Amino acid sequence: MGDSVTPSFWTAYFGVEPDTAISKGQYFITPSGRPSRTPGRVGLWGVGSKLFVLSDQLEPHLRYLAERLNLSRPGLRDLLAREGVEVRFWCYWNNESGNREPDVPDDIRTMMESLGGTVEIDEYR
Known part of the structure; x- marks a missing residue:
């Protein structure tokens, strides 16, 4: 964006x-x-990933998007900077019971940080 x-x-x-x-x-x-x-x-x-990933956990959705878009490709961070845009994962987390934790793996966080991006989670209870 x-x-x-x-x-x-x-x-x-x-x-x-x-x-x-x-x-x-x-x-x-x-x-x-x-x-x-x-x-x-x-x-x-x-x-989005909702139509392609059948899981109520975040990890499979994040992995699907990272792979589908090949976010680990060389030069992407520089391209984002040249184009003046940001990369974000916006996650909608349904946690009606209030007792679950979103599962954002360390390697996904690291990849997003390396791109200058963020993982944002909107939790719904």
Whole structure:
């Protein structure tokens, strides 16, 4: 994400069609499939794992995305910096019982830190 995200660039780079693509200042299609009422406030290119990973644990979802996008490829951190964008994993963690801990493996955290990225978890109870 970032003000300078060009969705078509990242689609070509990763070789993956995004689930979400927004260019700052441009109208876009919302998750409900309708045109946005206002232009995008920030650029965003994103893919999800929910349709491909059947697990209520975070680890398989994070590993799927890291592999699908080949986030360990050489030069990615420099490219992100040149393009002025950030990489993030946004995780929605359903924890109705309140007694589970999100499982973000150390190697995933390390990989994201090496890219200058973050893992963000929204916990729902």
